[in-house]
Amino acid sequence: MKKKLSIVIPAFNEERNICQIVLEISKALNETGYLFEFIFINDGSFDNTLNEIKLQSKKYDNIFYIDLSRNFGKDYALKAGINLAKGDAIITIDADLQHPASLLPKMLQYWETGYEIVYTYRDKPNPYTNILSRISSALFYKIISIVSDNTLENGLSDFRLVDKKVADELVKINEYEFFFRGMIKWIGYSQIGIPYTPSARLTGTPAYSSFKLIKLAIGSIMAFSVKPLYLATGIGLVFSLLALFYIPYILISYFCGYDALSGWASLIATVAFFGGLQLLVLGIIGSYLGSIFLQTKNRPNYIIRSTNLIQIENDPVEF
Known part of the structure; x- marks a missing residue:
């Protein structure tokens, strides 16, 4: 029986990238022999992202979407996808095409040899960002590695593969400050990191403003260290x-x-x-x-407005 992969892709204002990332990932996985599905999470986009995802889901029966009621943030969008994914392995990847889909076969090879988590990190500073962003990124990973019990490589990304048993444990975690990159390091299991060189963003601009990056940095430190x-x-x-x-x-x-x-x-x-x-x-x-x-307060991490992934009896759904 063929193993199944769930490709979880958070999307915020990525309407012009949806079609291309489906093609890139399909090209990388078609020859691997795995069954695979796409799970797009529309994280409160105000452009045509959701309609573009729905259009792709009508063309291909392995494309699903989760439409969140508002923008809850990338980490919660990732959690929404992982919570509903049913694959033997779950792969998370950004929609902006900076993560090279060509690396997927290598990640799957490591998984098949016994690694339960295969994560990626940039092998050098991102050449498509300004010098201030590069310095602040390096400083962030340095500080969080010092103040927490986990070592995070500079340029650690959300492009990763996790085994289903790891995903099952992630589903159980319901924290307010949910920092996926740190959580993956904290959770343990057999892990290996792969360096990658980021590609140029196809269209659009990064969703993180300076304020959001500062908020993310403070929240991440608070979530993993006293x-x-x-x-x-x-x-x-x-x-x-x-x-x-x-x-x-x-x-x-x-x-x-x-x-x-x-x-x-x-x-x-x-x-x-x-x-x-x-x-x-x-x-x-x-x-x-x-x-x-x-x-x-025990509020849900996110609220699903609609999805074609599962039959929802009561709309919206809270997690």
Whole structure:
């Protein structure tokens, strides 16, 4: 019996890329002997993406779609696809064609040899992004590798293959801050990474703004580490000790006739510095408390408005 692959593709305003990615992936997999299906997740697109996916689903009986009620973000869109995928292996890939579909046969070879997760990472900085994006990307992966217990390669991508048993475990995870790249590293199993060179984006522009990237970075760190809290505690302890050491200096200066308390400029600078430091520490603590608050609400990660993948009795469907 032939094994089946589920190709999960999140799409946000990718109407001009849908047809081409179907052709590219089909070309890469047609000679492998596997059965395969496409699962497109329309993540709140406001262009013609959904209609284009529906058009392709009418042409090919192995193309399915999940239409989310709004834009929930790429990681939740991926989770929506994985939650409903039924293949023996699930492959996630971006719709912008920067992930080379030609790498799929090699990923399948590693899977057949026993690897349960085959992930990819860029072998060099993305030449199709500006220098600021490259620096911020490298800095992000460096920081998250330091503050968390997982090492993330620079340029780690959402182009990966996971075995069905891995996907079954991912389905059970229902966290508010869901960072797939970190979760894949955390979950364990037998993994191997493959370097790749990104292709030029066929059409459109990247969906992530600078604000979204910063939000993603902060949320990812909060989701996988409490080290920032330890850092805040350490900063507080260090400056408390420095303050204690400063008291003897004040007393000695006072009794020796020196005015140790003069200097308004230095006083204001010190107050401003410690005020900013306190706000930083409170911000770190507040971010964790905010995540806990949102998690306790137990809201669904996403809401499905419509799909042709399964028969939905009650619309919308919450997960």
